[in-house]
Amino acid sequence: MSDYLPDIQKYSANVNEAAVKAIVNYCGIALRNADSSLVSSTDKSELDRVRDGFAAKKLGLSPEAADAAIAKVVEKMKGVPRKHRVTFYYLLAEASGTMAKLG
Numbered sequence: 001m002s003d004y005l006p007d008i009q010k011y012s013a014n015v016n017e018a019a020v021k022a023i024v025n026y027c028g029i030a031l032r033n034a035d036s037s038l039v040s041s042t043d044k045s046e047l048d049r050v051r052d053g054f055a056a057k058k059l060g061l062s063p064e065a066a067d068a069a070i071a072k073v074v075e076k077m078k079g080v081p082r083k084h085r086v087t088f089y090y091l092l093a094e095a096s097g098t099m100a101k102l103g
Contacts, residue, residue, distance in 0.1 A: 004086040011076060011091055019102035023089045026058055031085065039088040041074045054089050059098040069096035 004024065008015050030036040040046045047070055055066035072095040077083050093099045 004084060004090075007084050007087045008090050011087070012094060015090075016099060016102070019093065019099055020086065020090060022102040023086050023093075026054065027085055027089070037085050039083045039085050041077065041083060047074075050088070050092070055092060055096070059093055059096060059101055061096055061098065065096060066092075 004020055005015055005017070008020065024031065027037075039050060050070060051061075051063060051066040055061045055069065056063070059066075061069065069092050073088055073091045076091060076095075077088065093102055
C-alpha cells in the first residue's frame with residue numbers, strides 16, 4: 001500500500017490511507033501485472049471497465065455520474081503517461097464524493 005501513497009500525494013494533500021488500502025484490496029492480483037496495474041485513459045473500453053467495475057460496484061455510481069467523475073480524473077492526470085490504477089481509483093472516489101464508501 002505504501003508504494004502508492006507518493007503517487008496519490010501528487011494530486012491529493014491529505015491521503016486517506018484506509019481508502020488506499022481498500023482500493024489495493026479491491027484490485028488484488030491485477031496490481032501484480034504491469035499492464036493491468038495501469039489505466040489507459042485513451043482507451044474507451046478501459047474507461048468503460050472502470051465505470052462498470054469499480055465505479056459502479058465499489059462506489060455505487062450511476063453510469064452518468066461515473067463518466068463525469070472519470071472525465072475529471074482524466075483531466076487531472078492529463079500528461080501522465082502511466083496512470084497507476086490505485087491512484088486513478090482514489091481520485092475517482094475523491095472526484096465523485098464517494099470516499100466514505102472505501103472505509
